[in-house]
Amino acid sequence: MNVLSPLLAFDAVAAVLLVPVVAAALLALLPGYRITARLNVLASLLTLLAALSLFVTERPEPGQYLLVDDLNIVFIVLNAFVGFTTSIFSASYIAHELETGRLTPANLRFYHAMYQVMMFGMNLAFVSNNIGLMWVAVELATLTTVLMVGIYRTHEALEAAWKYFILGSVGIAFALFGTILVYLAAQPVVGEGYDAMVWTILVEHAATFDPALLNVAFVFLLLGYGTKVGLAPLHAWLPDAHAEGPTPISAVLSGLLLNVALYAVLRFKILLSASPEAIAAGPLMMTMGLTSLIFAAFMLYRRRDIKRLFAYSSIEHMGIIVFAFGLGGPLANFAGLLHMVMHSLTKSAIFFAVGHVAQIKGTQRLSAIRGLTETHPSLGWGLLAGVIAIAGLPPMGIFMSEFLIVSSTFARHPLLAIPLVFGLLVAFGALLLRLTGVAFGQPRGSVAPGKASYIPMYAHLALVLGAGIYLPPPLVAWFQHIANLLR
């Protein structure tokens, strides 16, 4: 690229990993939430810059542990970006939590340190070229989020964290077992030792692996990582964790952690599709995707807690995405990627809005929130725009991906399109019902003006809107390349 590139090439990847670690260490030591919050933002910004620099630098050779390829750059950049905006949001959010005394400064130190550890875990999971390492990283990220979900120490929070932890560790076990099986499948071909766990090598030889082993492995990996993706019926931890944790964490969970697990599943799907006799991963994923979609769609109706509502909507959208990837083919894969990015942006934006609303109204109960567009126009219309986007209405980006998914499904498997459309419609009905209640009608609850800045929310929404209208050709080419790579 340019003269800088050799310089950058050296440490772009390292920076993505090291910045959070160092920041975490610092944050664990520093007192005073203002500095720590700022430092948190700063660290996230640095991570983002490092991630962006991955575009311009030429990539390091895939090593035994680390790998940078087209697929994970997208994830890393998205991760770093949402991490950055969320850190901005969390700064204002946490300030309010301190005022209301729900959190103590001691908690905060812990909180910010954990935040960076989590970012580290997720980035590591993305860049790792070693399935064992990837596993470790995902678990690290998960466990940190467990701790953060429980941070309020109310019995609901503890219960949510406990549930998250138990289900999560079962998932851990499954994923590990799957990983071991993959190794066993690879070992006769690749030979013993590290090579049999290096993803790039595995992909090369996947065709000659023992299909039966790969099948069992994939079942365990799908269930193990699927637990984190929040696919029904493995979703149980997700709503509670979203509802009881601090809102920035809910945003990160929905926007990022689910993607991490999804990324892992995708990696193994590629592996499986490389081996001819192995069971097709597609049908399994499509089934789980549809199940989650329809299940979540119905669950949306009886919600009384606004954060739970959007947690279920995350399950729904993860279902759609997994379905799309399961469907496969360049069109559907493209749609899946696009949908994932759009969902991350939109959902975190929504959680930003929800966080502000919950702080203003002092409650998360839907019935206590009415007429937002009247009392808090910028917040209310922002939330409205977010929900419109997440419900798949144009001109937002999700409309494009849903358009592609549904139409290509119908063209290829007409029968599958019917449950898909059904689920979409049911979910749409529920979301709009709640939105009408929250955004319109006789205002209810506190009308105090919100102090926090809405920039992160509107930044996300602007991106989603822009993507809905115009996707820059390089990005498209990139995604299409990945879509073909995913097969």
Add this chain to the structure above:
Amino acid sequence: MVLISALFVQAFQMALVVLLAPLLTGLIRKVKARLLRRQGPSLIQPYRDLLRLLRKEAVVAENASWLFRVAPYLIFATTWVAAAVIPTFATGLIFSWTADLIAIVALLGSARFLLALAGMDVGTSFGGIGSSREAMIATLAEPSMLLIIFTLALVAGSTQLSTIAGFMSSPEVGLRVSLAIALVALVMVAIAENARIPVDNPATHLELTMVHEAMVLEYSGRHLAMIELAASLKLLLYISLIVCIFVPWKLAAPETGPTAYLAGLVVYLTKLIVGGALLALFETSIAKMRVFRVPEFLGAALMLALLATLLRFVSRSL
């Protein structure tokens, strides 16, 4: 020359229908009276009534609007235009193509629309009764009328009265079930449309049973005259319509000599007399029905008309 004569025929026809209308009404009244062994008013009594009404001053309710005062003239004009394009004694009227059968029915519809509005204008309960019942009758009468027209049009391949008349007088018609049924339906519709017994009684002022009279209750003087004239014109129109379609004998074709026209005229007059007499006979021999039996009566007409349209297949050439 041709154009002149055609124009003359058209003008004559227009004048004729207006002039004959009251006479027909008078004739019917006379015949009915005779059938009831009464002396009855003289044939020209309707003319006298009209003139008297015209000379009287018009009494109008306080809150009657401009609509109330304009409506009678418009109603009369619309009916007149409708009547003007029906071949009475001669086909090929110069303006016959301005409105075909459908348009004629629609013109009568506009007249009714205005009349119903006029009935509601003053804001009395009787006006409301009349209008709403008139509307109800119309909702059944108009579709059956149109279905009858469909039957004719599908048989004759045209909605143009002259063409239909020409076709009906041609030998290839034969005797068709559908046409017979259509005729019955048409007669029923005509009775309803002209507010004759058994649907309505032009002579009654028993409030709760009247329809047409209830609408015009508030009218007086010249306005009433216009409405009366329009009503009798409408009656004439329907009878001439029936005879023009179903007994189109001796209709003078265009560019035939005056003798043909004369013959056509004479025959037309006889047709009118016979038709009027038949109507009077029918009216005296039947009792008025309750208002809510009317829908059944008209529903029967509607069903018959529909039957006629469908039956035209089975009886292509009987």
Add this chain to the structure above:
Amino acid sequence: MTSLSVILSCIVMFLVTGGLGILMSRSHRATPAIYGLSLLLSAIAFVISLMHLATSFVDAPTVILPIGLPWLGAHFRLDALSAFFLLVANLGGTLASLYGLGYGRHEHAPHRVLPFFPAFIAGMNLVLLADDAFTFLISWEFMSLASWALVMSHHRDAGNRRAGYLYIVMASFGTLALLLAFGLLAGPEGAYGFAAIRAAEHAPLTAGLVLILLLLGAGSKAGLVPLHVWLPLAHPAAPSHVSALMSGVMTKIAIYGFIRVTFDLLGAPMWWWGLVVLLLGGATAALGILHALMERDLKRLLAYSTIENIGVIFVSLGLALAFKANGMGLASALALTAALFHIFNHSLFKSLLFFGAGAVLTATGERDMEKLGGLIHRMPVTSFTFLVGCVAISALPPFNGFASEWLAFQAILQSPNLPQWALTIAVPAVGGLLALSAALAAACFIKAFGITFLGRPRTPAASDVSEVDRFSLGAMGVLAGLCLLAGILPGIVIDGVASVVLSLVGDRMPVQMDIPWLSIVPIAESRSSYNGLLVFLFIAFSASATIYIVHRYASRTLRRSAAWDCGFPEGSPLTQYTAGSFAQPVRRVFGTLAMRVRERVDMPAPGDLRPATFSVEQHDLVWEGLYVPIAGAVGFAAEKLNRLQFLSIRRYLSLVFLALVFLLLVLALWS
């Protein structure tokens, strides 16, 4: 600069105007500014589309913008069909903006209307220009979204919220149906461009399926029975000029979608398509107008009558399909002309009527007819224009409604040449249904005008009112004039749409303008002809002549006195006929069957001091038979599944466990 690019830039400007509406939402100068701008823009678009329709018969300029679906781009195309609908849409837009200049002043929350009004117009224009599935759908949904925001503008009223919710859900249902239809048409490679779809060969099964989906998609937006339930709720909920746009124009956009696909993209139709569309249209027309007749809310009555007119249009479209399927070009052209003509007419008089209703609303603050009456004295202009609208929509000569209805009947009379017995039987029957709904429409609008404007004021709200502002009156006046013009010079419109018809069915009606006396002759003069101009002139002439003669030679004196009323003393205004009582005879005749009407009279015995009561119960069978069960089923499923929310961790674990065992079993059995 081509006409297409002009219109596109107009659309962009519309969106900019919408943004402006957000920026200056709180300023008092916003209302005139926004409506003025959109008036200007839609006027420009109107003129352009008119010119395009008049001048170019064949050329269809296309533009491809690098937005929307990446590898496809956004295709826009301006052909005769789009030009015609653009004309309709922007005429509506222009007059609605003009009306809004005055009406908008009374809006108490302008910042909820102003941003979305131009966006709404922009959305409709985009749909009409779209030339690929993605652009079409995104514009379609954008249109729905904008109109939804407008419906929600008075959001404090719970009824409006419910209406808006129902509307948006139905809209997205329709969009999904259309999405599936286009998915089928585009095929697995995703060839979404209309050109590609047009070129492709579609299997009969596919085409039939597409038609069904299309009827679901476009029908739900146009208000076809049984997908109409949202319409009478949503259209009245919006501000009146928006209601006018929704009823008068947006439903037409839906019909445009239907025509675009069935006549243009889908290739040669099959005869049963015609039958299906025909029957649906007939049912819609009859049911819609029956509901309208039972209604006492003025705006909702108008909305129901919109449903009726949609039915009429679909009947003509069905005929056109049937004829086209049998290669009867001329007849098909006749039917399609009738449909397009009626589309144009309905956009005129429905806008006019909604404007009138809006004027009444601003003057009295009432939509309930039973609280109105006698407005003709205090609002002469409004009432006159409203009367014109009523006569026109009741399909009475010499106004435009009759002209198009007449054409439809002429098309129906072409049916005996159809080879299929099912059609030859069905068409006249549907014709009867059409005639029935026309008659019912007349009754309905006698009621609408009579109860609202005639008689005596029923409430103080109706008694002390004054005429509305001149912008509103201007808009209504223009529309009334257009209704008359289109009625007495139908030939112009017929020749105007000829290019559209030619492009769609490959045949056209004979040129009308050079027929002597400007009368219209569908096939041959010996078959049928109609001359609105002469009819109008004759009526006008004979009426004025009569008036002159009577006043000249008979009496001209006039005396005002109390109403006669068979000698009854003039009771309170409440003794007048009400909307309900006016509809009662018709209700008895048709209601018992169509909406299970039950009337209950509770007459206390003599000496009993209880007041006598009369109650009517009436059901919307479609709603109770279709929508309530669906809602119930969804609620039931939600309730049952919701139990899963409250399980213990162990139970969740067992879910995981079962999933694992299940998958392993699958593996064990899979070979």
Add this chain to the structure above:
Amino acid sequence: MNGPVFDIAHMLAGGLVLVSMMMLYQDRLYALLNVFALHSLVLTLSVAWQALIQDAPHLYVTAAIALIFKAIVIPVALHRMIRQLGIHREIETVVGVGPTMLAGIGLVALSIVVMLRVTPEADPLAREDLAFALSVLLLGLLIMVTRRNAVSQVVGFMSLENGLVLAATGAKGMPLVVEISVAFSILIAFIVIGVFLFRIRERFDTVDVRALDDFRGRRRK
């Protein structure tokens, strides 16, 4: 090739499955803990044997970890905890022991069927070993599912982990990464669980998960 080597390995692995079945059978906490200690002991032996036959010395570390942590420390710790928290001794099972055993047998059968699909070309040792490991894993999960008591659920989870270790060690030449990660994960798991038990004890006077569920039951959200 050398039969007895395999036979011993299989015997140990099979023994592990047997002990898992025994755990299913237990209905008293202390007994359960003892059986779990036995379970870990057998695991230790099998891992050690693997270390021997694969002459992979690092596996001895794993064996040691298994012995010390799982066979000694944790059972003792749990004993103490039970005594401290005064948890009533007998375990409430969801379904009776009989059906549970039947289910367990079914699971074992299932795992064998699944694993025998693996083509014999794959390392035979691994193949049979995997069948056992999978059944141990499933049985552990079954324990977690069928026991209402938190401690026994924890035990079930740990036996599940044992299954993992068995599989990992059975895999020839599996890099150290895995053992570390296993130990690491179990370590974290225990830290966190410990933390949680602690916090939970602050709030409730029992670790029984149902107490949590009661809250959930009352607070319908």
